[in-house]
Amino acid sequence: MKNRHRLSEFVEPYRVDKGKNFKLKDHDPGDTGGLSEEFKPTAIDLLQKSVHQLADFQDKLYAQDRWALLLIFQAMDAAGKDSTIKHVMSGINPQGCQVYSFKSPSTEELDHDFLWRSVSRVPERGRIGIFNRSYYEEVLVVRVHRNLLEAQHLPDELISKKIWQQRFEDINAYERYLTRNGVVIRKFFLNVSKAEQKKRFLARLDDPHKNWKFSEADLRERDCWKEYQDAYEDMIQNTATKHAPWFVVPADNKWFTRLVVGSVVADTLAGLNLKYPAVDAAKRKQLAEVRANLVEEK
Ligand code: ATP
Numbered sequence: 001m002k003n004r005h006r007l008s009e010f011v012e013p014y015r016v017d018k019g020k021n022f023k024l025k026d027h028d029p030g031d032t033g034g035l036s037e038e039f040k041p042t043a044i045d046l047l048q049k050s051v052h053q054l055a056d057f058q059d060k061l062y063a064q065d066r067w068a069l070l071l072i073f074q075a076m077d078a079a080g081k082d083s084t085i086k087h088v089m090s091g092i093n094p095q096g097c098q099v100y101s102f103k104s105p106s107t108e109e110l111d112h113d114f115l116w117r118s119v120s121r122v123p124e125r126g127r128i129g130i131f132n133r134s135y136y137e138e139v140l141v142v143r144v145h146r147n148l149l150e151a152q153h154l155p156d157e158l159i160s161k162k163i164w165q166q167r168f169e170d171i172n173a174y175e176r177y178l179t180r181n182g183v184v185i186r187k188f189f190l191n192v193s194k195a196e197q198k199k200r201f202l203a204r205l206d207d208p209h210k211n212w213k214f215s216e217a218d219l220r221e222r223d224c225w226k227e228y229q230d231a232y233e234d235m236i237q238n239t240a241t242k243h244a245p246w247f248v249v250p251a252d253n254k255w256f257t258r259l260v261v262g263s264v265v266a267d268t269l270a271g272l273n274l275k276y277p278a279v280d281a282a283k284r285k286q287l288a289e290v291r292a293n294l295v296e297e298k
């Protein structure tokens with residue numbers, strides 16, 4: 001059974017690159033691609049395979065220094081963003097990877113346009129950048145909690161019912177701009193169910209080693225579950241594009257979440273046709289001379 005599955009099998013079913021008819025209710029958080037719990041050890045092997053592939057691709061990405069890869073993670077609390085990032089990126093060279101966690105904006109950040117703080121965090125060429133939360137919070141938490149929009153001090157005339165639609169447009173334009181500059185974008189929504197979130201919160205309360213992860217603020221967000229689901233659905237409908245697709249990843253089973261994310265990242269890098277920069281004949285001759293001198297060295 002081990003070698004029958006290909007990583008690409010775990011990519012296409014979760015890709016959303018045309019948002020128009022997207023409905024969150026069509027996506028089951030408990031989906032495991034038809035694979036049973038017994039498949040778990042094979043899934044772990046496959047994830048390991050994707051981690052090895054990733055390390056190899058990353059080395060070439062860095063050497064070639066042309067493309068950058070930006071991975072965006074959005075989810076409700078306890079959906080497993082942090083642990084997914086940790087597992088999927090476990091094999092790669094830390095020097096070629098930049099993880100940035102976006103928290104509530106500072107006073108300085110609030111005094112700027114909403115994309116301002118992200119701009120300088122976009123990965124450099126040759127790197128993989130990870131946004132743990134992102135500018136998408138601007139159409140999620142800020143939409144669910146109106147007081148956060150008020151805290152942004154926008155001129156009154158600019159705040160209307162159209163503001164979310166306008167933000168979607170601006171985000172799409174920004175992502176197109178990045179894509180045209182060699183930044184490949186993949187966006188992940190880790191789709192956890194309300195019941196599974198409850199289980200994970202209880203585990204955080206019951207296990208002393210997990211207590212630190214529990215925050216009462218997370219419970220307040222849970223109270224707004226429906227508003228968040230609506231905001232996520234609208235966000236995906238409006239920002240899923242060919243150049244910057246969303247992946248709606250089932251998140252009730254962590255082994256499956258990791259397998260899907262690992263597969264998407266490996267598949268994306270495979271599609272870039274990465275190669276080590278070629279050395280021309282003159283350079284090869286020069287290297288041969290340097291080598292000969294080094295061998296002769298007294
Ligand atoms: P964890 O809880 O797993 O450590 P987290 O991503 O939930 O990770 P927190 O520090 O708990 O990290 O939360 C960050 C908070 O910052 C979230 O509640 C998020 O909604 C909020 N936030 C992020 N970006 C913005 C934004 N642009 N405007 C307002 N709030 C934001």
Ligand code: MG
Pocket residue numbers: 077215218
């Ligand atoms: Mg949190």
